[in-house]
Amino acid sequence: MPTDTAIAACLNSGESLADRILKVNHAGEHGAVNIYRGQALICRWRAPSLLAELEEFRRHEEGHRAGFTAEMERRGVRRCRSYHLCGIGGLALGILTGLCGKAAVAATTVAVESVVLRHLEEQMAYLETADEDAYRAVRTIVEEERAHHDRAAASVAPRGFWWRLVLPTVTLSTEAVIWLGMRL
Ligand SMILES: [Fe+2]
Numbered sequence: 299m300p301t302d303t304a305i306a307a308c309l310n311s312g313e314s315l316a317d318r319i320l321k322v323n324h325a326g327e328h329g330a331v332n333i334y335r336g337q338a339l340i341c342r343w344r345a346p347s348l349l350a351e352l353e354e355f356r357r358h359e360e361g362h363r364a365g366f367t368a369e370m371e372r373r374g375v376r377r378c379r380s381y382h383l384c385g386i387g388g389l390a391l392g393i394l395t396g397l398c399g400k401a402a403v404a405a406t407t408v409a410v411e412s413v414v415l416r417h418l419e420e421q422m423a424y425l426e427t428a429d430e431d432a433y434r435a436v437r438t439i440v441e442e443e444r445a446h447h448d449r450a451a452a453s454v455a456p457r458g459f460w461w462r463l464v465l466p467t468v469t470l471s472t473e474a475v476i477w478l479g480m481r482l
């Protein structure tokens with residue numbers, strides 16, 4: 299999973315690739331917290347039936363962020379430069395998709411969590427032998443991310459306009475943010 303560019307960026311900054319992975323995941327979790335926060339804000343009046351689940355997911359994401367914060371503090375690693383970009387972008391995405399309704403909310407979760415799960419698998423394949431502590435920090439969150447994905451995927455039928463619009467857009471944006479985070 300580590301690309302040459304990402305490795306070169308790490309070597310230049312004096313941090314290990316595992317450090318960088320933790321930083322990018324930490325920033326991503328901050329983004330996820332804010333997506334669910336933004337969606338909950340709007341769904342309070344737009345789709346109240348979603349509120350309990352969105353708040354449950356937000357609490358999970360806060361737990362994931364706290365786990366990465368703890369591991370980064372233990373290593374003396376500072377947060378990623380993409381941290382605030384993730385936070386602001388996540389909140390904007392949450393509000394926007396909340397306004398578009400239930401299908402857009404579910405499509406956002408499916409898109410984000412699919413990308414996240416793919417990256418987590420790649421990260422774990424690398425970290426398993428490279429860095430045991432970072433591996434453990436990443437592995438801890440996988441089951442909850444998978445549950446977010448599966449619950450959102452099961453919640454919407456039929457998959458109409460918003461689904462087809464939001465799914466590829468959010469997938470691409472999430473990939474772009476991770477790509478950027480690995481290089482900042
Ligand atoms: Fe998460």
Ligand SMILES: [Fe+2]
Binds near residue numbers: 359442443
């Ligand atoms: Fe999640």
